[in-house]
């Protein structure tokens with residue numbers, strides 16, 4: 476017979492709940508516990524939950540300088556209408572993997588347009604840009620290959636390198652001399668992988684230099700162009716000076732939807748379709764996302780797109796002049812502050828003025844380089860950018876802009892697994 480008091484005693488925590496609790500406490504103790512805020516908005520302005528940086532406040536009206544919607548196409552009427560039409564015609568979900576249920580016509584149409592845009596023979600869609608990088612590095616980084624990766628590459632490239640059976644060497648940010656030396660010393664089919672615009676610093680890779688190095692070593696060149704709305708632009712199609720190039724992109728930033736893609740020579744792309752697990756074993760992008768991206772690409776390739784890019788470039792130049800960034804044109808503008816607490820308090824101050832500019836701090840960036848990360852969109856108004864500039868000046872920071880992420884003094888290239896960099900830490 477069971478004793479009644481045994482029912483009232485709380486059950487001891489399971490081994491798993493103890494582990495989870497300890498893991499949560501580790502993140503909390505590091506001051507990096509995060510939860511997403513709710514931003515009720517279409518475009519850069521809207522209501523942010525919790526008020527200006529204080530929990531419990533009513534939602535307050537803010538202007539975001541945090542999004543990668545660089546041309547504002549996620550709220551473009553033609554893009555939104557295309558998504559509506561796709562929903563009406565094909566429904567909400569794609570149902571399964573394309574190898575199982577087939578493609579919707581819009582998937583094929585978008586791939587053809589992406590290939591033409593990137594001047595490549597063929598393109599293939601993935602559910603996200605993250606999945607596209609995992610796919611490229613796991614398929615081409617098979618046994619017998621060796622991957623050379625810039626130390627500031629995106630987390631999806633780092634994780635792709637972890638999935639690769641190939642050896643991996645991480646070279647110092649932008650150091651093509653070190654890359655060249657490491658290629659000399661290594662064996663195996665070489666792959667060089669680099670962001671073309673680095674996501675936390677907004678600086679650009681030297682594409683001509685990368686092609687030279689790749690040509691010297693007959694390396695496959697994988698370029699992640701996720702943030703390359705204002706360039707840099709590749710000097711040729713998918714085979715440049717004898718170098719095979721795979722161009723990885725996303726539908727989720729400039730194209731205002733959700734999904735990723737890889738463009739390149741046909742046989743390379745077909746190999747991905749046949750071997751890439753994040754293509755084969757996952758559901759295809761929704762027809763509405765594909766249709767939105769297709770309509771957005773139409774805008775990007777039109778006169779309207781050119782006008783949006785030149786408007787964005789003007790706003791970038793205005794902000795870059797104030798924060799002292801020279802030599803880079805991307806819409807990602809970091810303001811290096813240094814200490815984590817100073818970066819967070821600068822971000823909170825701006826939020827109290829209705830300006831949402833996230834603070835980025837370790838482990839996303841190295842200690843001592845915590846920063847504000849400003850991203851601009853062509854649909855920010857002059858008045859919004861004026862307010863941002865006034866807010867930055869009032870912070871009385873010693874304004875200086877990246878690249879400031881390179882981890883410590885020059886060291887040798889590192890072979891093996893790269894440490895984790897978690898996402899944007901507000």
Ligand SMILES: Cc1ncc(COP(=O)(O)O)c(C=O)c1O
Pocket residue numbers: 603604605606608629631670672674699701702725726727734735
């Ligand atoms: C350089 C880079 N590559 C890939 C990705 C992943 O793209 P997606 O958001 O489509 O998964 C990101 C996203 O932030 C990125 O910054």
